[in-house]
Amino acid sequence: MPDTAQxxxxxxxxxxxxxxxxxxxxxxxxxxxxxxxxxxxxxDGREILDGISGMWCVNAGHGRQTITDAxxxxxxxxxxxxxxxxxxxxxxELANRLVSILPGNLDNIFFxxxxxxxxxxxxxxxxxxxxxxxxxxxxxxxxxxxxxHGVGFGGTAVGGIVNNRKQFGNMLGGVDHLPHTxxxxxxxxSRGQPSWGAALADDLERLVxxxxxxxxxxxxxxxxxGSTGVLVPPRExxxxxxxxxxxxxxxLIFDEVITGFGRVGAAFGAEKFGVQPDMITMAKGLxxxxxxxxxxxxxxxxxxTMMTGPPEIIELFHGYTYSAxxxxxxxxxxxxxxxxxxxxxxxxxxxxxxxxxxxxxxRKTKNxxxxxxxxxxxxxxxxxxxxxxxxxxxxxxVQCFNQGLLLRQIGDTVALAPSLIIEKEQIDRIxxxxxxxxxxLD
Ligand code: PLP
Numbered sequence: 001m002p003d004t005a006q007x008x009x010x011x012x013x014x015x016x017x018x019x020x021x022x023x024x025x026x027x028x029x030x031x032x033x034x035x036x037x038x039x040x041x042x043x044d045g046r047e048i049l050d051g052i053s054g055m056w057c058v059n060a061g062h063g064r065q066t067i068t069d070a071x072x073x074x075x076x077x078x079x080x081x082x083x084x085x086x087x088x089x090x091x092x093e094l095a096n097r098l099v100s101i102l103p104g105n106l107d108n109i110f111f112x113x114x115x116x117x118x119x120x121x122x123x124x125x126x127x128x129x130x131x132x133x134x135x136x137x138x139x140x141x142x143x144x145x146x147x148x149h150g151v152g153f154g155g156t157a158v159g160g161i162v163n164n165r166k167q168f169g170n171m172l173g174g175v176d177h178l179p180h181t182x183x184x185x186x187x188x189x190s191r192g193q194p195s196w197g198a199a200l201a202d203d204l205e206r207l208v209x210x211x212x213x214x215x216x217x218x219x220x221x222x223x224x225x226g227s228t229g230v231l232v233p234p235r236e237x238x239x240x241x242x243x244x245x246x247x248x249x250x251x252l253i254f255d256e257v258i259t260g261f262g263r264v265g266a267a268f269g270a271e272k273f274g275v276q277p278d279m280i281t282m283a284k285g286l287x288x289x290x291x292x293x294x295x296x297x298x299x300x301x302x303x304x305t306m307m308t309g310p311p312e313i314i315e316l317f318h319g320y321t322y323s324a325x326x327x328x329x330x331x332x333x334x335x336x337x338x339x340x341x342x343x344x345x346x347x348x349x350x351x352x353x354x355x356x357x358x359x360x361x362x363r364k365t366k367n368x369x370x371x372x373x374x375x376x377x378x379x380x381x382x383x384x385x386x387x388x389x390x391x392x393x394x395x396x397x398v399q400c401f402n403q404g405l406l407l408r409q410i411g412d413t414v415a416l417a418p419s420l421i422i423e424k425e426q427i428d429r430i431x432x433x434x435x436x437x438x439x440x441l442d
Protein backbone atom coordinates (compact mmCIF):
# COMPACT_ATOMS: atom_id res chain seq x y z
CA MET A 1 0.00 0.00 0.00
CA PRO A 2 1.46 3.42 -0.87
CA ASP A 3 2.19 5.33 2.30
CA THR A 4 3.36 8.82 3.05
CA ALA A 5 6.93 7.81 2.17
CA GLN A 6 5.73 6.76 -1.29
CA UNK A 7 4.00 10.12 -1.66
CA UNK A 8 7.21 11.91 -0.90
CA UNK A 9 9.00 10.20 -3.78
CA UNK A 10 6.20 11.26 -6.12
CA UNK A 11 6.15 14.86 -7.18
CA UNK A 12 2.56 16.08 -6.89
CA UNK A 13 3.06 18.67 -9.61
CA UNK A 14 2.70 16.77 -12.93
CA UNK A 15 -0.86 15.60 -12.31
CA UNK A 16 -3.30 18.43 -13.20
CA UNK A 17 -6.29 17.45 -11.10
CA UNK A 18 -9.83 17.96 -12.46
CA UNK A 19 -12.37 20.24 -10.75
CA UNK A 20 -9.80 20.78 -8.00
CA UNK A 21 -8.01 23.79 -6.55
CA UNK A 22 -4.64 22.21 -7.43
CA UNK A 23 -2.40 24.45 -5.35
CA UNK A 24 -4.64 24.26 -2.31
CA UNK A 25 -4.90 20.47 -2.60
CA UNK A 26 -1.19 19.89 -3.17
CA UNK A 27 -0.36 21.95 -0.09
CA UNK A 28 -2.43 19.52 2.05
CA UNK A 29 -3.29 16.39 0.03
CA UNK A 30 -5.99 13.90 0.86
CA UNK A 31 -5.20 10.43 -0.49
CA UNK A 32 -7.33 7.31 -0.76
CA UNK A 33 -5.67 3.95 -1.30
CA UNK A 34 -8.31 1.29 -0.69
CA UNK A 35 -12.08 0.79 -0.80
CA UNK A 36 -14.43 -1.87 0.49
CA UNK A 37 -18.19 -1.78 1.11
CA UNK A 38 -19.11 1.61 2.58
CA UNK A 39 -15.54 2.63 3.37
CA UNK A 40 -12.39 4.07 1.87
CA UNK A 41 -9.00 3.81 3.55
CA UNK A 42 -6.58 6.73 3.44
CA UNK A 43 -2.83 6.48 2.89
CA ASP A 44 -2.33 6.95 6.62
CA GLY A 45 -4.67 4.06 7.40
CA ARG A 46 -7.84 5.92 8.42
CA GLU A 47 -11.28 4.60 7.47
CA ILE A 48 -13.55 7.07 5.68
CA LEU A 49 -17.29 6.43 5.49
CA ASP A 50 -18.20 7.11 1.87
CA GLY A 51 -21.23 9.38 1.99
CA ILE A 52 -21.27 10.14 -1.74
CA SER A 53 -20.71 6.72 -3.40
CA GLY A 54 -17.32 7.86 -4.66
CA MET A 55 -18.82 10.47 -6.99
CA TRP A 56 -22.50 9.40 -7.08
CA CYS A 57 -21.50 6.18 -8.86
CA VAL A 58 -20.70 3.25 -6.56
CA ASN A 59 -24.37 2.45 -5.98
CA ALA A 60 -23.74 -1.15 -4.88
CA GLY A 61 -20.86 -0.35 -2.54
CA HIS A 62 -17.13 -0.68 -3.16
CA GLY A 63 -15.22 -3.75 -4.22
CA ARG A 64 -18.12 -6.04 -5.13
CA GLN A 65 -16.49 -9.40 -5.72
CA THR A 66 -18.65 -10.50 -8.64
CA ILE A 67 -18.00 -7.24 -10.50
CA THR A 68 -14.26 -7.48 -9.89
CA ASP A 69 -14.27 -11.13 -10.99
CA ALA A 70 -16.21 -10.32 -14.18
CA UNK A 71 -13.71 -7.58 -15.11
CA UNK A 72 -10.77 -9.86 -14.38
CA UNK A 73 -12.27 -12.74 -16.36
CA UNK A 74 -13.06 -10.53 -19.34
CA UNK A 75 -9.60 -8.92 -19.30
CA UNK A 76 -8.01 -12.34 -19.62
CA UNK A 77 -10.47 -13.55 -22.28
CA UNK A 78 -10.59 -10.51 -24.60
CA UNK A 79 -9.15 -7.20 -23.52
CA UNK A 80 -10.48 -5.03 -26.31
CA UNK A 81 -12.61 -5.20 -29.44
CA UNK A 82 -13.68 -2.36 -31.68
CA UNK A 83 -17.38 -1.60 -31.92
CA UNK A 84 -17.14 -0.21 -35.47
CA UNK A 85 -18.45 -2.79 -37.98
CA UNK A 86 -17.64 -5.62 -35.51
CA UNK A 87 -19.54 -6.86 -32.49
CA UNK A 88 -18.94 -8.83 -29.34
CA UNK A 89 -21.72 -10.66 -27.50
CA UNK A 90 -21.55 -8.81 -24.17
CA UNK A 91 -22.44 -5.48 -25.81
CA UNK A 92 -25.69 -6.91 -27.18
CA GLU A 93 -26.43 -8.66 -23.89
CA LEU A 94 -25.92 -5.46 -21.90
CA ALA A 95 -28.12 -3.45 -24.29
CA ASN A 96 -30.88 -6.05 -23.84
CA ARG A 97 -30.54 -6.02 -20.07
CA LEU A 98 -30.72 -2.23 -19.94
CA VAL A 99 -33.81 -2.14 -22.14
CA SER A 100 -35.46 -4.60 -19.75
CA ILE A 101 -35.14 -2.18 -16.79
CA LEU A 102 -35.77 1.08 -18.67
CA PRO A 103 -39.24 2.61 -18.56
CA GLY A 104 -41.51 2.75 -21.62
CA ASN A 105 -40.27 2.25 -25.15
CA LEU A 106 -36.62 3.20 -24.66
CA ASP A 107 -35.61 0.20 -26.70
CA ASN A 108 -32.24 1.09 -28.20
CA ILE A 109 -28.90 1.76 -26.54
CA PHE A 110 -25.86 3.71 -27.78
CA PHE A 111 -22.71 3.17 -25.68
CA UNK A 112 -20.12 5.80 -24.75
CA UNK A 113 -17.65 6.19 -21.89
CA UNK A 114 -18.65 9.10 -19.70
CA UNK A 115 -21.69 11.10 -18.79
CA UNK A 116 -20.33 13.97 -20.86
CA UNK A 117 -20.08 11.78 -23.94
CA UNK A 118 -23.56 10.37 -23.38
CA UNK A 119 -24.98 13.90 -23.21
CA UNK A 120 -23.24 15.09 -26.36
CA UNK A 121 -24.32 11.87 -28.08
CA UNK A 122 -27.95 12.51 -27.12
CA UNK A 123 -27.76 16.04 -28.54
CA UNK A 124 -26.29 14.76 -31.80
CA UNK A 125 -28.94 12.04 -32.05
CA UNK A 126 -31.62 14.72 -31.61
CA UNK A 127 -30.25 16.70 -34.55
CA UNK A 128 -29.82 13.65 -36.76
CA UNK A 129 -33.32 12.39 -35.93
CA UNK A 130 -35.06 15.65 -36.79
CA UNK A 131 -33.01 15.89 -39.99
CA UNK A 132 -33.96 12.33 -40.95
CA UNK A 133 -37.62 13.17 -40.57
CA UNK A 134 -37.34 16.28 -42.70
CA UNK A 135 -37.26 18.82 -39.86
CA UNK A 136 -33.63 19.81 -40.14
CA UNK A 137 -34.44 23.33 -38.95
CA UNK A 138 -34.76 21.96 -35.44
CA UNK A 139 -31.24 22.68 -34.22
CA UNK A 140 -31.78 24.59 -30.99
CA UNK A 141 -31.35 23.04 -27.53
CA UNK A 142 -32.97 24.11 -24.31
CA UNK A 143 -31.15 23.36 -21.07
CA UNK A 144 -31.77 24.74 -17.62
CA UNK A 145 -30.03 27.13 -15.27
CA UNK A 146 -28.09 25.18 -12.63
CA UNK A 147 -28.18 22.11 -14.86
CA UNK A 148 -25.03 19.97 -15.12
CA HIS A 149 -24.52 17.89 -18.22
CA GLY A 150 -20.80 17.22 -18.15
CA VAL A 151 -17.95 19.04 -19.75
CA GLY A 152 -18.13 18.48 -23.51
CA PHE A 153 -18.91 21.61 -25.49
CA GLY A 154 -22.51 20.45 -25.95
CA GLY A 155 -23.00 19.57 -22.30
CA THR A 156 -21.29 22.74 -21.12
CA ALA A 157 -23.53 24.83 -23.38
CA VAL A 158 -26.82 23.27 -22.26
CA GLY A 159 -25.57 23.26 -18.67
CA GLY A 160 -26.30 26.21 -16.46
CA ILE A 161 -23.34 26.62 -14.13
CA VAL A 162 -21.55 29.91 -14.56
CA ASN A 163 -18.12 28.71 -13.41
CA ASN A 164 -18.24 25.81 -15.87
CA ARG A 165 -19.14 28.14 -18.74
CA LYS A 166 -17.28 31.40 -18.28
CA GLN A 167 -13.80 30.21 -19.39
CA PHE A 168 -14.92 28.58 -22.62
CA GLY A 169 -16.16 31.20 -25.04
CA ASN A 170 -19.23 30.62 -27.15
CA MET A 171 -19.42 26.83 -26.81
CA LEU A 172 -22.32 25.40 -28.83
CA GLY A 173 -24.48 28.08 -30.45
CA GLY A 174 -28.27 28.17 -30.45
CA VAL A 175 -28.87 27.22 -26.85
CA ASP A 176 -31.32 28.72 -24.39
CA HIS A 177 -32.16 27.89 -20.79
CA LEU A 178 -35.20 27.32 -18.61
CA PRO A 179 -35.12 28.88 -15.14
CA HIS A 180 -33.85 26.66 -12.34
CA THR A 181 -36.27 25.38 -9.73
CA UNK A 182 -34.45 26.36 -6.55
CA UNK A 183 -36.50 28.67 -4.34
CA UNK A 184 -35.71 28.94 -0.65
CA UNK A 185 -38.61 31.26 0.13
CA UNK A 186 -41.21 28.85 -1.19
CA UNK A 187 -39.63 25.47 -0.69
CA UNK A 188 -37.02 25.47 2.10
CA UNK A 189 -36.96 22.22 4.11
CA SER A 190 -39.39 20.43 1.77
CA ARG A 191 -39.36 16.69 2.25
CA GLY A 192 -39.10 14.96 -1.11
CA GLN A 193 -40.66 16.83 -4.02
CA PRO A 194 -41.47 20.46 -3.19
CA SER A 195 -45.06 21.51 -3.74
CA TRP A 196 -44.27 24.89 -5.36
CA GLY A 197 -42.70 25.29 -8.81
CA ALA A 198 -44.61 23.33 -11.47
CA ALA A 199 -45.38 26.58 -13.29
CA LEU A 200 -41.67 27.18 -13.89
CA ALA A 201 -41.97 24.62 -16.69
CA ASP A 202 -44.31 27.02 -18.51
CA ASP A 203 -41.27 29.10 -19.34
CA LEU A 204 -40.73 26.61 -22.15
CA GLU A 205 -43.79 28.15 -23.81
CA ARG A 206 -42.06 31.52 -23.65
CA LEU A 207 -38.96 30.07 -25.32
CA VAL A 208 -41.16 28.50 -28.01
CA UNK A 209 -42.74 31.92 -28.58
CA UNK A 210 -39.31 33.50 -28.77
CA UNK A 211 -37.54 31.01 -31.04
CA UNK A 212 -40.44 29.14 -32.71
CA UNK A 213 -41.03 25.43 -32.18
CA UNK A 214 -39.68 24.60 -35.64
CA UNK A 215 -36.17 25.61 -34.47
CA UNK A 216 -36.09 23.58 -31.25
CA UNK A 217 -34.66 20.04 -31.30
CA UNK A 218 -34.70 19.03 -27.66
CA UNK A 219 -35.02 19.99 -24.02
CA UNK A 220 -32.48 18.39 -21.70
CA UNK A 221 -32.86 18.35 -17.91
CA UNK A 222 -31.75 16.22 -15.00
CA UNK A 223 -34.91 14.87 -13.34
CA UNK A 224 -33.16 15.82 -10.10
CA UNK A 225 -30.27 18.24 -10.49
CA GLY A 226 -27.46 16.65 -8.49
CA SER A 227 -24.29 18.58 -9.18
CA THR A 228 -25.76 21.99 -8.33
CA GLY A 229 -26.78 20.97 -4.87
CA VAL A 230 -29.63 18.43 -5.07
CA LEU A 231 -32.58 20.26 -6.61
CA VAL A 232 -35.55 17.93 -6.40
CA PRO A 233 -38.17 18.55 -9.11
CA PRO A 234 -41.31 20.30 -7.87
CA ARG A 235 -44.44 18.17 -8.09
CA GLU A 236 -45.96 18.14 -11.59
CA UNK A 237 -43.00 20.10 -13.02
CA UNK A 238 -41.63 17.26 -15.16
CA UNK A 239 -45.13 16.27 -16.34
CA UNK A 240 -45.66 19.85 -17.47
CA UNK A 241 -42.37 19.85 -19.41
CA UNK A 242 -43.46 16.61 -21.06
CA UNK A 243 -46.81 18.09 -22.09
CA UNK A 244 -45.24 21.17 -23.65
CA UNK A 245 -42.62 19.11 -25.49
CA UNK A 246 -45.39 16.89 -26.87
CA UNK A 247 -47.39 19.89 -27.97
CA UNK A 248 -44.50 21.33 -30.01
CA UNK A 249 -42.75 18.17 -31.25
CA UNK A 250 -39.69 18.79 -29.06
CA UNK A 251 -37.69 15.82 -27.77
CA LEU A 252 -37.35 15.51 -24.01
CA ILE A 253 -34.02 14.14 -22.76
CA PHE A 254 -33.60 13.13 -19.13
CA ASP A 255 -29.98 13.22 -18.06
CA GLU A 256 -30.01 10.39 -15.52
CA VAL A 257 -26.26 10.11 -15.02
CA ILE A 258 -26.92 10.53 -11.28
CA THR A 259 -30.57 9.54 -10.92
CA GLY A 260 -30.21 6.23 -12.77
CA PHE A 261 -29.70 2.82 -11.20
CA GLY A 262 -31.73 3.09 -8.04
CA ARG A 263 -30.46 6.37 -6.63
CA VAL A 264 -33.95 7.90 -6.25
CA GLY A 265 -35.69 4.68 -5.22
CA ALA A 266 -36.58 3.28 -8.67
CA ALA A 267 -34.48 2.04 -11.57
CA PHE A 268 -34.58 5.52 -13.15
CA GLY A 269 -35.91 8.95 -12.23
CA ALA A 270 -38.35 8.69 -15.14
CA GLU A 271 -40.02 5.78 -13.35
CA LYS A 272 -39.88 7.43 -9.93
CA PHE A 273 -41.42 10.69 -11.19
CA GLY A 274 -43.79 8.97 -13.63
CA VAL A 275 -42.72 10.90 -16.73
CA GLN A 276 -41.58 9.25 -19.95
CA PRO A 277 -38.68 10.98 -21.75
CA ASP A 278 -37.62 10.34 -25.37
CA MET A 279 -34.05 9.64 -24.34
CA ILE A 280 -32.21 8.86 -21.13
CA THR A 281 -28.49 9.42 -20.65
CA MET A 282 -26.80 7.25 -18.02
CA ALA A 283 -23.28 6.52 -16.71
CA LYS A 284 -21.88 6.24 -13.15
CA GLY A 285 -24.02 3.47 -11.59
CA LEU A 286 -24.06 1.58 -14.89
CA UNK A 287 -20.83 -0.19 -13.93
CA UNK A 288 -20.90 0.70 -10.23
CA UNK A 289 -18.10 3.11 -11.09
CA UNK A 290 -15.67 0.24 -11.66
CA UNK A 291 -14.99 0.84 -15.38
CA UNK A 292 -15.86 4.04 -17.26
CA UNK A 293 -19.00 3.54 -19.33
CA UNK A 294 -22.07 5.51 -20.33
CA UNK A 295 -25.06 5.01 -22.57
CA UNK A 296 -27.93 6.77 -24.26
CA UNK A 297 -31.28 4.99 -24.33
CA UNK A 298 -33.51 6.16 -27.18
CA UNK A 299 -37.16 5.51 -27.85
CA UNK A 300 -37.83 2.98 -30.58
CA UNK A 301 -39.34 5.61 -32.90
CA UNK A 302 -36.05 7.54 -32.97
CA UNK A 303 -34.05 4.42 -33.80
CA UNK A 304 -36.56 3.31 -36.44
CA THR A 305 -36.53 6.73 -38.06
CA MET A 306 -32.75 6.55 -38.31
CA MET A 307 -32.83 3.05 -39.82
CA THR A 308 -34.03 4.22 -43.22
CA GLY A 309 -32.22 4.71 -46.52
CA PRO A 310 -29.87 2.18 -48.15
CA PRO A 311 -28.88 -0.48 -45.57
CA GLU A 312 -25.18 -0.25 -46.46
CA ILE A 313 -25.06 3.42 -45.36
CA ILE A 314 -23.88 4.15 -41.81
CA GLU A 315 -26.93 5.72 -40.18
CA LEU A 316 -25.17 7.77 -37.49
CA PHE A 317 -21.63 9.01 -38.06
CA HIS A 318 -20.76 8.95 -34.41
CA GLY A 319 -19.06 6.62 -31.92
CA TYR A 320 -16.04 6.15 -29.70
CA THR A 321 -13.00 3.85 -29.84
CA TYR A 322 -14.10 2.57 -26.46
CA SER A 323 -17.87 2.36 -27.11
CA ALA A 324 -19.08 -0.92 -25.57
CA UNK A 325 -15.59 -1.74 -24.27
CA UNK A 326 -15.56 -5.43 -23.29
CA UNK A 327 -14.36 -4.74 -19.74
CA UNK A 328 -17.08 -2.14 -19.26
CA UNK A 329 -19.74 -4.48 -20.66
CA UNK A 330 -18.60 -7.25 -18.30
CA UNK A 331 -18.68 -4.82 -15.38
CA UNK A 332 -22.11 -3.50 -16.43
CA UNK A 333 -23.65 -6.97 -16.64
CA UNK A 334 -22.21 -8.01 -13.28
CA UNK A 335 -23.42 -4.72 -11.77
CA UNK A 336 -26.97 -5.25 -13.02
CA UNK A 337 -26.83 -8.75 -11.49
CA UNK A 338 -25.85 -7.28 -8.12
CA UNK A 339 -28.62 -4.67 -8.25
CA UNK A 340 -31.14 -7.38 -9.05
CA UNK A 341 -29.90 -10.04 -6.64
CA UNK A 342 -29.66 -7.63 -3.70
CA UNK A 343 -32.87 -5.82 -4.74
CA UNK A 344 -31.02 -2.55 -4.26
CA UNK A 345 -33.46 -0.22 -6.01
CA UNK A 346 -36.21 -1.35 -3.64
CA UNK A 347 -33.79 -1.23 -0.73
CA UNK A 348 -33.21 2.44 -1.55
CA UNK A 349 -36.95 3.11 -1.65
CA UNK A 350 -37.48 1.25 1.66
CA UNK A 351 -34.65 3.08 3.39
CA UNK A 352 -35.50 6.54 2.09
CA UNK A 353 -38.01 7.48 4.87
CA UNK A 354 -35.33 6.73 7.48
CA UNK A 355 -32.84 8.74 5.43
CA UNK A 356 -35.29 11.63 5.11
CA UNK A 357 -35.89 11.79 8.86
CA UNK A 358 -32.18 11.53 9.56
CA UNK A 359 -31.10 14.36 7.25
CA UNK A 360 -33.98 16.61 8.30
CA UNK A 361 -32.92 16.16 11.94
CA UNK A 362 -30.13 18.63 11.02
CA ARG A 363 -32.66 21.39 10.51
CA LYS A 364 -31.71 23.29 13.65
CA THR A 365 -28.00 22.95 13.05
CA LYS A 366 -26.01 26.20 12.91
CA ASN A 367 -26.28 28.16 9.63
CA UNK A 368 -28.39 25.50 7.88
CA UNK A 369 -30.93 27.24 5.64
CA UNK A 370 -32.33 24.32 3.65
CA UNK A 371 -32.37 20.53 3.51
CA UNK A 372 -33.49 18.69 0.38
CA UNK A 373 -33.87 14.96 -0.14
CA UNK A 374 -35.14 12.24 -2.45
CA UNK A 375 -34.30 8.52 -2.50
CA UNK A 376 -30.85 8.17 -0.96
CA UNK A 377 -29.74 11.71 -1.80
CA UNK A 378 -29.64 14.83 0.31
CA UNK A 379 -28.44 18.39 0.00
CA UNK A 380 -27.80 20.43 3.13
CA UNK A 381 -27.45 24.10 2.37
CA UNK A 382 -25.73 26.55 4.68
CA UNK A 383 -25.80 30.33 4.61
CA UNK A 384 -22.75 31.71 2.82
CA UNK A 385 -20.11 33.67 4.67
CA UNK A 386 -20.02 37.32 3.74
CA UNK A 387 -18.13 37.64 0.44
CA UNK A 388 -16.96 34.02 0.49
CA UNK A 389 -19.46 31.77 -1.28
CA UNK A 390 -18.55 28.13 -0.80
CA UNK A 391 -16.00 28.68 1.97
CA UNK A 392 -18.21 27.37 4.77
CA UNK A 393 -19.17 24.17 2.94
CA UNK A 394 -15.56 23.65 1.85
CA UNK A 395 -14.46 23.79 5.49
CA UNK A 396 -17.27 21.37 6.26
CA UNK A 397 -16.01 18.98 3.58
CA VAL A 398 -12.40 19.09 4.86
CA GLN A 399 -13.36 18.69 8.50
CA CYS A 400 -15.76 15.83 7.73
CA PHE A 401 -12.98 14.10 5.81
CA ASN A 402 -10.67 14.55 8.79
CA GLN A 403 -13.36 13.03 11.01
CA GLY A 404 -13.94 10.08 8.68
CA LEU A 405 -16.75 11.10 6.32
CA LEU A 406 -16.59 11.79 2.58
CA LEU A 407 -19.22 14.10 1.12
CA ARG A 408 -19.35 16.52 -1.79
CA GLN A 409 -19.20 20.29 -1.50
CA ILE A 410 -21.23 22.32 -4.00
CA GLY A 411 -21.21 26.05 -3.29
CA ASP A 412 -22.48 26.21 0.28
CA THR A 413 -24.40 22.98 -0.01
CA VAL A 414 -23.00 19.63 1.05
CA ALA A 415 -24.37 16.71 -0.93
CA LEU A 416 -24.79 13.17 0.32
CA ALA A 417 -25.58 10.11 -1.79
CA PRO A 418 -24.36 6.96 -0.06
CA SER A 419 -24.28 3.54 -1.67
CA LEU A 420 -27.63 1.78 -1.60
CA ILE A 421 -26.16 -0.86 0.74
CA ILE A 422 -25.82 1.63 3.60
CA GLU A 423 -26.99 0.46 7.04
CA LYS A 424 -29.08 2.60 9.41
CA GLU A 425 -26.21 2.86 11.92
CA GLN A 426 -24.02 4.26 9.16
CA ILE A 427 -26.69 6.84 8.32
CA ASP A 428 -26.71 7.79 12.02
CA ARG A 429 -22.93 8.09 11.95
CA ILE A 430 -23.07 10.43 8.92
CA UNK A 431 -25.54 12.66 10.75
CA UNK A 432 -23.50 12.61 13.94
CA UNK A 433 -20.30 13.69 12.18
CA UNK A 434 -22.10 16.35 10.12
CA UNK A 435 -23.93 17.84 13.08
CA UNK A 436 -20.75 18.03 15.07
CA UNK A 437 -18.76 19.59 12.23
CA UNK A 438 -21.42 22.09 11.09
CA UNK A 439 -22.07 23.29 14.64
CA UNK A 440 -18.34 23.91 15.04
CA LEU A 441 -18.00 26.02 11.89
CA ASP A 442 -17.92 29.79 12.11
N1 PLP B 1 -24.67 14.57 -16.48
C1 PLP B 1 -24.94 14.58 -15.17
C2 PLP B 1 -26.36 14.75 -14.72
C3 PLP B 1 -23.93 14.43 -14.23
O1 PLP B 1 -24.21 14.47 -12.92
C4 PLP B 1 -22.62 14.24 -14.69
C5 PLP B 1 -21.52 14.06 -13.74
O2 PLP B 1 -21.66 14.24 -12.55
C6 PLP B 1 -22.37 14.25 -16.07
C7 PLP B 1 -23.43 14.40 -16.93
C8 PLP B 1 -20.99 14.09 -16.60
O3 PLP B 1 -20.52 12.81 -16.38
P1 PLP B 1 -18.96 12.51 -16.57
O4 PLP B 1 -18.25 13.20 -15.45
O5 PLP B 1 -18.90 11.01 -16.49
O6 PLP B 1 -18.55 13.02 -17.91
